[in-house]
Amino acid sequence: MTQQDVSRRAVLAIPGLGALSGAAFAQGTPQRGGTLTFAVAAEPPTYDLHQTGTFAVMHRVAPHYSTLLCYEPGNYPNIVGDVAENWQAAPDLLTYTFRLRPNVRFHDDTILTSEDVRASYQRMIAPVPPVTSNRQPAFSQIAAIETPDPLTVVFKMKKVDASIMDTFASPWNSIFSAARLAQDPNFPVRNVMGTGPFRFVEHVAGSHWVGQRFDGYFREGRPYLDGFRAITMSPSAMVNALSGRQILAEFRGFTPNERDRIVRALGQDARVQESSWMLHMLLTMNNEKPPFNDVRVRRALSLALDRWGGSDSLMRISQLGEVGGMVRPGSEWSATRAEMEQWPGYGRDMAANRAEARRLLREAGAENLTFTLMNRNHQPYVTCGIFVVDQLRQIGVRVEHQQVELAAWYAGQGSGNFQVMIDSFTQFSDDPTNVLVKYISFDRAEVAVARATDRELDALFDAQAEEIDKAKRKQLVRRFEARAMAEAHTVPILWWQRIVVMNSRVQGWSMAPTHMIYQDLRDVWLAPERR
Amino acid sequence: MSAVTTATTLPAAALDRPRRRNPVLAFIVAQPLGAAGLFVILAMGTAAVFAEMIAPYDPETIDFAAMLEAPSWAHPFGTDAFGRDILTRIIYGARTALTIGFFSSFIGCTLGGLLGTASAYFGGLADLIIQRFVDVILSFPIIVLALVVVAVMGKTSLAGIDLNLIFAIAIPIVPRAARVVRSAALSVRAMPYIDAARAGGYSSGYIILRHMAPNVLAPFLILLTAYVAQAILLEASLSFLGLGVSEPKPAWGLMLAGDSSNFYQEAPWMILFPGLAISLAVFAFNLFGDSLRDWLDPKFNS
Numbered sequence: 001m002t003q004q005d006v007s008r009r010a011v012l013a014i015p016g017l018g019a020l021s022g023a024a025f026a027q028g029t030p031q032r033g034g035t036l037t038f039a040v041a042a043e044p045p046t047y048d049l050h051q052t053g054t055f056a057v058m059h060r061v062a063p064h065y066s067t068l069l070c071y072e073p074g075n076y077p078n079i080v081g082d083v084a085e086n087w088q089a090a091p092d093l094l095t096y097t098f099r100l101r102p103n104v105r106f107h108d109d110t111i112l113t114s115e116d117v118r119a120s121y122q123r124m125i126a127p128v129p130p131v132t133s134n135r136q137p138a139f140s141q142i143a144a145i146e147t148p149d150p151l152t153v154v155f156k157m158k159k160v161d162a163s164i165m166d167t168f169a170s171p172w173n174s175i176f177s178a179a180r181l182a183q184d185p186n187f188p189v190r191n192v193m194g195t196g197p198f199r200f201v202e203h204v205a206g207s208h209w210v211g212q213r214f215d216g217y218f219r220e221g222r223p224y225l226d227g228f229r230a231i232t233m234s235p236s237a238m239v240n241a242l243s244g245r246q247i248l249a250e251f252r253g254f255t256p257n258e259r260d261r262i263v264r265a266l267g268q269d270a271r272v273q274e275s276s277w278m279l280h281m282l283l284t285m286n287n288e289k290p291p292f293n294d295v296r297v298r299r300a301l302s303l304a305l306d307r308w309g310g311s312d313s314l315m316r317i318s319q320l321g322e323v324g325g326m327v328r329p330g331s332e333w334s335a336t337r338a339e340m341e342q343w344p345g346y347g348r349d350m351a352a353n354r355a356e357a358r359r360l361l362r363e364a365g366a367e368n369l370t371f372t373l374m375n376r377n378h379q380p381y382v383t384c385g386i387f388v389v390d391q392l393r394q395i396g397v398r399v400e401h402q403q404v405e406l407a408a409w410y411a412g413q414g415s416g417n418f419q420v421m422i423d424s425f426t427q428f429s430d431d432p433t434n435v436l437v438k439y440i441s442f443d444r445a446e447v448a449v450a451r452a453t454d455r456e457l458d459a460l461f462d463a464q465a466e467e468i469d470k471a472k473r474k475q476l477v478r479r480f481e482a483r484a485m486a487e488a489h490t491v492p493i494l495w496w497q498r499i500v501v502m503n504s505r506v507q508g509w510s511m512a513p514t515h516m517i518y519q520d521l522r523d524v525w526l527a528p529e530r531r
Numbered sequence: 532m533s534a535v536t537t538a539t540t541l542p543a544a545a546l547d548r549p550r551r552r553n554p555v556l557a558f559i560v561a562q563p564l565g566a567a568g569l570f571v572i573l574a575m576g577t578a579a580v581f582a583e584m585i586a587p588y589d590p591e592t593i594d595f596a597a598m599l600e601a602p603s604w605a606h607p608f609g610t611d612a613f614g615r616d617i618l619t620r621i622i623y624g625a626r627t628a629l630t631i632g633f634f635s636s637f638i639g640c641t642l643g644g645l646l647g648t649a650s651a652y653f654g655g656l657a658d659l660i661i662q663r664f665v666d667v668i669l670s671f672p673i674i675v676l677a678l679v680v681v682a683v684m685g686k687t688s689l690a691g692i693d694l695n696l697i698f699a700i701a702i703p704i705v706p707r708a709a710r711v712v713r714s715a716a717l718s719v720r721a722m723p724y725i726d727a728a729r730a731g732g733y734s735s736g737y738i739i740l741r742h743m744a745p746n747v748l749a750p751f752l753i754l755l756t757a758y759v760a761q762a763i764l765l766e767a768s769l770s771f772l773g774l775g776v777s778e779p780k781p782a783w784g785l786m787l788a789g790d791s792s793n794f795y796q797e798a799p800w801m802i803l804f805p806g807l808a809i810s811l812a813v814f815a816f817n818l819f820g821d822s823l824r825d826w827l828d829p830k831f832n833s
Binding site: 255257313316317377378382383387389393400403404408 | 794
């Protein structure tokens with residue numbers, strides 16, 4: 001992605017501002033000092049990265065921890081070592097050996113060893129109640145972890161996992177102190193103590209989170225900042241705070257209109273960075289609730305959505321953007337437009353699509369279909385819901401749009417107490433295993449909330465997960481998508497576009513197509529204020 | 532002669548009878564501001580009932596070709612971020628506002644009225660308990676109470692109307708109506724015909740419904756109109772907060788929320804016209820309610 005100071009005119013004139021580039025932000029020499037103030041839109045439900053998947057935790061907690069591997073700043077998706085100095089995969093890809101950096105210090109001044117890595121990964125792979133782990137499915141192929149010496153960790157695999165390097169680079173795999181975990185396995189839930197560039201100072205719920213530079217950080221000369229202050233505020237307050245220079249950044253993303261307002265207010269001091277986003281909206285049909293157990297009904301609903309038309313218009317008013325399949329459009333794994341147009345609901349002839357949808361509903365005896373569409377009462381979910389309701393009306397389907405609070409939405413999703421819902425899915429990497437898991441059988445993955453059972457999809461999923469040859473794996477991903485689109489248990493609606501706007505004083509931060517990585521702030525520094 | 536006699540006697544008889552004026556005309560003459568309020572309410576009611584015939588567009592159909600259009604002949608109040616005609620959505624929004632406003636107010640005032648009348652009738656310990664309960668409920672601000680109720684009850688729709696929203700708005704009205712009606716019912720309770728009914732062996736329920744309730748109808752009607760305004764405002768507030776009516780159903784408060792807060796600088800008509808509609812409706816009901824009170828209350832008349 002390009003990172004540059006832009007005026008509003010420039011922003012409006014260059015809609016594709018966000019082409020990814022490898023260059024880290026290097027305007028001038030990095031300077032030490034200063035406190036970065038940035039906004040986060042939600043409160044963290046826990047401090048434990050192993051047990052959650054929300055940015056509300058990641059954006060606050062990531063600066064306090066390290067991981068084994070990480071994505072190279074400014075060069076996504078290249079993977080580099082974090083606390084791992086180097087690593088080696090056995091030729092059969094069933095053993096991975098990591099050599100750790102020496103003298104990596106925890107914030108309590110103890111030295112990180114392979115035992116800390118083992119204890120942390122063991123906690124994610126096989127959590128002992130009451131500990132839970134959101135990462136457990138990702139590590140299902142790891143058979144054992146060995147620590148032959150204090151600086152060596154060996155992972156033994158049950159079978160080949162093509163996505164394992166991305167899994168090791170996951171920003172959620174924070175390394176905790178084995179000694180602290182031995183005292184209390186749930187220590188990280190309410191305590192923050194890692195080897196990251198910043199020490200934890202305080203968290204005042206509903207107000208702020210403060211971190212202070214850790215002078216014992218293992219990367220020489222880092223971090224540049226004296227500290228950071230993450231302030232909890234609503235999205236509309238963020239726009240005003242950034243425009244009024246009370247905060248310097250927000251790392252998740254704004255709508256196009258919010259971007260323009262901030263750019264108008266900050267003028268030359270605004271920096272806009274745009275990219276596609278590993279986050280997409282889905283229409284999920286509950287296979288346990290008739291008539292959504294009928295493939296004809298599900299496919300009819302997918303056929304009714306004018307994704308291409310919706311994309312062009314909705315990207316002007318919301319964070320919704322590109323049309324895509326099940327992997328991020330533009331990523332190395334994504335389908336071409338021509339391939340997409342072969343899927344039901346992706347054809348350009350909407351009159352034909354809608355006629356086919358009506359035919360399918362008639363055939364299924366669901367001509368006067370009426371149902372409740374569960375959705376979040378938050379943007380851009382509401383925008384997406386309005387679009388879907390309008391599209392379904394055009395094939396004669398009446399929809400009651402039920403907008404609920406986040407907790408009720410999660411509860412409905414978890415319990416299966418919904419007919420059709422607007423769902424979303426985000427991951428930290430484009431690796432197909434990470435993203436296709438959303439579409440497999442419910443008994444294989446809790447995130448597949450359509451509650452379907454489709455063994456053919458499961459088999460394709462497993463096959464691609466083990467395929468090392470990229471070209472062959474890509475073909476398997478295409479076959480998976482074609483099958484999943486035809487069965488339409490869950491179908492993509494639109495992908496999001498990531499628009500990050502910050503004060504141009506913030507330097508050294510890397511933009512990525514996910515808001516979950518590059519949040520440890522180790523390379524971030526503050527340029528002096530313009531006079 | 533007889534014809535002359537008849538002619539001279541009839542007007543005299545007519546003069547002896549009290550002059551009967553049309554009550555609507557009498558109200559308009561006595562309360563011109565209230566009449567203006569009534570006119571606006573009737574206009575809203577007409578818009579609500581005949582929305583399909585009056586509105587130029589469908590309120591829910593998206594027209595991406597007309598996104599964020601400024602007011603014009605084609606769209607007199609402009610369009611929103613989805614290209615939906617704002618005038619159309621305001622006309623249909625009147626239906627939402629009046630339906631929820633009227634039913635909430637009616638349910639709240641009726642339950643409150645019955646509770647207040649019963650409290651006055653029974654007196655003693657029952658009155659004490661009921662009034663302390665009313666005090667507790669009254670201690671919550673009306674919007675806070677409605678927020679809690681709607682958050683706890685969730686949503687239950689019937690024909691596109693959220694029944695729980697109606698109850699959420701009605702519940703905070705109950706104690707307020709109960710307190711006012713009780714004060715009117717206390718004087719009715721002291722009337723001899725109530726004692727006579729009790730002496731006649733009628734049940735308490737019968738006396739309350741048959742003899743007391745009709746005699747507190749005037750304050751009940753005044754409360755009803757006053758709380759319709761309050762209910763419209765509450766519905767708009769809850770919809771604005773995302774707890775009321777759901778998109779794409781047209782509702783004035785909802786029109787002020789969502790994308791309006793995102794586009795109010797570029798498209799001020801998105802908030803101007805729904806805001807005006809809410810203000811006008813509340814103002815009209817308040818004017819009408821105040822005038823009705825003045826007109827029906829003998830103290831004010833004297």
